[in-house]
Amino acid sequence: MTTIDTRATSATTDGPATAGTTGVARLDTVAAWLTSTDHKRIGRLFIGSSLAAMLAATATGIVLGIERTYADREVFDTAAMPQLFAGFRVGLVFGVGIPLLVGLTVAIVPLQLGSRSLAFPRVAQTGFWAWAIGLVLVVVALANNGGPGGGNADMVDLFLAAHGLLVVGLTMATATVAATVLTSRAPGMTMRRLPVFSWSALVASIMLVLSLPVLLGVLIYLFVDHRNDRVAFGGHTGIGPWTAFAFTQPATYLMAIPALGLAAELIAVTFRRRLAVRGVLFIGLGLVGVAGLAAVTQQQLFLVRWRGSGLSLDEFGSTFKDLVPWALFLGLPLLGALVVLATGAFTAKGARPRLVGPFLFAFLGVGMILTGMVGALAYPISDLGLVGTVFEEGSFIYVVYGSVLAGLGGVAYWAPKWWGRTLPNKALLGLAGLGFIATVLASLPYYVAGFADQPAGAVDFDYSGPVKLWNVAVLAGHTLMFVTVAAFAGLAVKTFTGDGESSVDDPWEAHTLEWATSSPAPVQNFADVHTVASSEPLLDLRAGPGDPETEHRP
Amino acid sequence: MTQALPAAPQPPPRRQVLIGTALGCAAGTMLVGGMLAVWILMRERVVATGEPWVPEDASIPEVPSNIMFISFFALLLFAQWAVHAMKRRQRVNTGLALGTTAVVAIAIINAQGYVYSQMELPIAGSGYGPMFYSITGVFLVLMVIGLGYTGVAAFRVLGGREDDELVISHALYWYFVSAAFAAIWLFVYVTK
Numbered sequence: 001m002t003t004i005d006t007r008a009t010s011a012t013t014d015g016p017a018t019a020g021t022t023g024v025a026r027l028d029t030v031a032a033w034l035t036s037t038d039h040k041r042i043g044r045l046f047i048g049s050s051l052a053a054m055l056a057a058t059a060t061g062i063v064l065g066i067e068r069t070y071a072d073r074e075v076f077d078t079a080a081m082p083q084l085f086a087g088f089r090v091g092l093v094f095g096v097g098i099p100l101l102v103g104l105t106v107a108i109v110p111l112q113l114g115s116r117s118l119a120f121p122r123v124a125q126t127g128f129w130a131w132a133i134g135l136v137l138v139v140v141a142l143a144n145n146g147g148p149g150g151g152n153a154d155m156v157d158l159f160l161a162a163h164g165l166l167v168v169g170l171t172m173a174t175a176t177v178a179a180t181v182l183t184s185r186a187p188g189m190t191m192r193r194l195p196v197f198s199w200s201a202l203v204a205s206i207m208l209v210l211s212l213p214v215l216l217g218v219l220i221y222l223f224v225d226h227r228n229d230r231v232a233f234g235g236h237t238g239i240g241p242w243t244a245f246a247f248t249q250p251a252t253y254l255m256a257i258p259a260l261g262l263a264a265e266l267i268a269v270t271f272r273r274r275l276a277v278r279g280v281l282f283i284g285l286g287l288v289g290v291a292g293l294a295a296v297t298q299q300q301l302f303l304v305r306w307r308g309s310g311l312s313l314d315e316f317g318s319t320f321k322d323l324v325p326w327a328l329f330l331g332l333p334l335l336g337a338l339v340v341l342a343t344g345a346f347t348a349k350g351a352r353p354r355l356v357g358p359f360l361f362a363f364l365g366v367g368m369i370l371t372g373m374v375g376a377l378a379y380p381i382s383d384l385g386l387v388g389t390v391f392e393e394g395s396f397i398y399v400v401y402g403s404v405l406a407g408l409g410g411v412a413y414w415a416p417k418w419w420g421r422t423l424p425n426k427a428l429l430g431l432a433g434l435g436f437i438a439t440v441l442a443s444l445p446y447y448v449a450g451f452a453d454q455p456a457g458a459v460d461f462d463y464s465g466p467v468k469l470w471n472v473a474v475l476a477g478h479t480l481m482f483v484t485v486a487a488f489a490g491l492a493v494k495t496f497t498g499d500g501e502s503s504v505d506d507p508w509e510a511h512t513l514e515w516a517t518s519s520p521a522p523v524q525n526f527a528d529v530h531t532v533a534s535s536e537p538l539l540d541l542r543a544g545p546g547d548p549e550t551e552h553r554p
Numbered sequence: 555m556t557q558a559l560p561a562a563p564q565p566p567p568r569r570q571v572l573i574g575t576a577l578g579c580a581a582g583t584m585l586v587g588g589m590l591a592v593w594i595l596m597r598e599r600v601v602a603t604g605e606p607w608v609p610e611d612a613s614i615p616e617v618p619s620n621i622m623f624i625s626f627f628a629l630l631l632f633a634q635w636a637v638h639a640m641k642r643r644q645r646v647n648t649g650l651a652l653g654t655t656a657v658v659a660i661a662i663i664n665a666q667g668y669v670y671s672q673m674e675l676p677i678a679g680s681g682y683g684p685m686f687y688s689i690t691g692v693f694l695v696l697m698v699i700g701l702g703y704t705g706v707a708a709f710r711v712l713g714g715r716e717d718d719e720l721v722i723s724h725a726l727y728w729y730f731v732s733a734a735f736a737a738i739w740l741f742v743y744v745t746k
Contacts, residue, residue, distance in 0.1 A: 119574065123574075
């Protein structure tokens with residue numbers, strides 16, 4: 001046995017101590033951040049940028065909400081609405097949801113695996129810059145009437161090229177996460193002993209590596225076609241239909257996989273229990289990954305003609321053909337998420353939880369994701385008449401905002417490993433509650449308005465019912481989400497710059513290897529390479545060798 | 555407080571380059587596969603309207619595309635020879651094998667250029683042109699990446715590094731590009 005004391009010196013940590021007081025020192029610090037190959041820094045660059053993008057995306061949601069609330073008059077320039085709708089979707093999926101979860105996995109997975117670094121850190125760093133530059137250029141293009149349906153041809157070209165760059169960047173970063181899990185585990189850490197979050201990161205990153213290049217291929221076609229004759233793909237009007245598969249359910253479930261993994265891990269920590277039936281849990285997370293196959297095959301809508309009791313045997317063949325993709329791409333991921341929740345409930349049975357902010361964030365986030373998944377399952381059933389309504393947008397916001405809430409929980413949970421301080425629990429609990437209310441307000445009214453036939457992607461409509469009420473509620477939801485994210489970011493910056501309680505190495509009495517090193521973790525993570533003999537090495541350590549559960553762990 | 559866990563010696567990296575290359579190949583397969591799927595779909599749609607898929611004034615030269623297809627067998631043979639030689643620590647043979655791999659790759663790129671010059675297909679004027687140049691352009695990018703990979707492998711081997719894994723990963727990449735071209739050859743050049 002070796003006692004590990006990896007407390008970092010000021011020269012090797014990312015904490016506030018590194019920030020110099022002179023201008024040159026500050027420049028050095030900025031340069032060190034921008035060129036760093038330390039996975040924790042790259043991950044935090046992803047997380048920080050995606051939170052900034054979240055503020056921009058929710059601001060766009062607020063503008064769209066105002067325009068929809070006053071559907072009878074023109075508040076903003078309605079010609080800009082297609083760009084705002086496109087910006088909202090692109091921003092939430094490729095600016096916020098995926099990069100936030102990729103950032104978390106890049107920053108945490110090597111620590112969980114007991115590895116000293118990420119595999120191919122320069123690839124991850126290049127991926128970050130490709131993504132960040134691509135995202136900025138996408139925003140520039142959208143602001144200048146580019147994007148789907150845009151009227152400025154040069155800006156439409158820029159939008160397509162920048163979107164391709166962004167996709168390449170995310171693919172590079174996710175590939176490094178998958179390579180790290182497959183190659184850089186601590187001695188003794190078999191695949192069955194992987195921490196749940198790392199397993200979810202592996203599933204999500206492999207599915208992203210398989211599905212993002214398909215989108216890239218479509219973008220290449222669209223770009224070359226748009227630059228030239230605009231015959232094959234319909235020019236700027238073809239961009240939306242051809243790329244929609246990446247911005248709708250079930251492709252958006254891929255960002256929810258790490259959120260589910262995080263929630264499962266936090267259940268074990270919060271209830272101070274070993275995770276029950278880990279194998280089943282792993283299968284559940286894998287089932288959610290099936291959603292990636294829909295993106296791989298560029299499918300987005302599976303019309304299911306239910307026909308009630310009118311179903312005859314003659315129609316069985318065509319009905320079966322309708323049902324299979326629906327059940328496969330929307331049903332199986334929902335089943336997987338339910339399996340994750342069921343194993344969590346099994347783990348928590350009979351135990352008393354500690355009410356901690358990160359857990360509440362993750363728990364509520366997963367609840368939102370599940371509600372979105374149920375909505376996505378109902379949406380294609382043609383008898384319900386929801387296709388083409390805002391019902392789909394409600395489901396989309398549930399999934400994305402739910403993933404963001406869980407992601408914020410992850411940031412709060414692992415903050416001690418990044419800057420050595422814990423975020424105040426009371427503030428976190430309040431923000432988690434606010435985020436929950438925001439998500440429900442931003443999405444549930446669209447479920448109702450969908451049944452009332454409010455059209456999707458439109459700001460000019462009229463239908464029977466309290467039109468204004470639903471849209472005001474959604475507007476309030478986006479506004480509250482903006483406040484939640486801004487307040488969370490403020491809280492994080494405040495603790496990062498030195499305000500707040502210094503953290504011990506393992507403030508949560510957690511189970512996985514990242515808590516075996518000092519807080520904040522040094523540049524190379526660990527002084528020694530650990531040997532692990534179970535899936536919960538730190539729990540075993542606390543329980544001691546005589547613990548019967550320790551003896552029988554895989 | 556720090557935690558006490560048994561320490562282990564630093565484990566060797568577990569085939570990181572090979573796994574990284576395999577992931578890159580998987581991504582590349584999805585890129586080419588996705589583009590071919592869209593190609594087949596668009597072709598079906600155009601043919602269903604009774605219009606010709608390939609513009610009537612365009613002809614697809616079959617000889618250079620067949621030569622490219624055959625050349626990949628030679629390329630794979632040389633890439634595999636590099637693996638064989640590297641495993642036996644025959645540095646000169648490995649360097650020679652990597653060099654001939656690069657020569658064949660350059661010849662394939664040249665043949666693709668010849669296809670372009672023979673076809674004289676304008677990129678504008680039809681739905682076919684942009685799609686043809688997109689998919690063959692992606693193939694050319696894959697070839698250039700492969701050439702770069704060969705260059706890095708040769709540089710390291712001739713510089714004295716006895717790195718089996720790098721040469722094996724290099725061969726894996728060329729297997730992927732060969733499979734990708736076989737699919738492009740079948741759907742773009744043979745089926746048309």
